[in-house]
Amino acid sequence: MTSSSPSFLAGRPRAAVIARAGLLLLTLLCAACAAPSVHDAKLLVQGAPRLTRVQLAYRWVPLKEGEHTRFGNRQVPLALTPEIGVEHFGDPLARQAQAAFAAHGVAVTATQSVEPGARPRLIASADGGPQAPLLLITPAHGRIVNSRFSTSVVYVFNVVLVDPNTRRALWRASIDTSAVSSDPSQPMYDDTHARQVLDALAEQMQHDGLL
DSSP, X not given: OOOOOOOTTTTSOHHHHHHHHHHHHHHHHHHHHOSOEXXXXXXXXXXXXXXXXXXXXXXXXXXXXXXXXXXXXXXXXXXXXXXXXXXXXXXXXXXXXXXXXXXXXXXXXXXXXXXXXXXXXXXXXXXXXXXXXXXXXXXXXXXXEEOSSOEEEEEEEEEEEEOTTTOOEEEEEEEEEEEEEXXXXXXXXXXXXXXXXXXXXXXXXXXXXXX
16 A cells, blocks of 8 residues: 655645636736836936036925726725825835935935925935925826736826026926735835836936936
């Protein structure tokens, strides 16, 4: 009489095993697509000098609708999903800005979060130097998809670099971001995601001759 080794599936509900496998596959797939990507970057003023300093502002704009999969078809306001963290994304952006731009030889002189409908302030440099150009990041549109295994969010941000003296836009772009989480208690737009967004923007600005 021969004995066989116990099956890996023995004692485990089939549905639970499938759910775990699906979550693992989704995590692996999304790891490759989660990096932010910059699109439609355009230098609006030819001959603009390279930046040595910059100030950063994040202006939150509530978006109206989100989308759910067939596991839940109702639409909900995008702002009513606090686990995303995008409403307070200005905080991690502020924490990560100095290191992200320092890698390109640029100092961040000030950071701020701006309420919907308000205008960002141009903040004087603490060292008494000239005001730095303002890099303003604003959500443009977004989409939420809830599945049985996770929540995925895609936001597109508009980004504009403003001359502090003329108030003219020097450069503009949009950046696609994505975030995936299987833990609804943890914010998706956190310090790690903020650094990825800022790194992508800084690299594009360097490519366009601004850094």
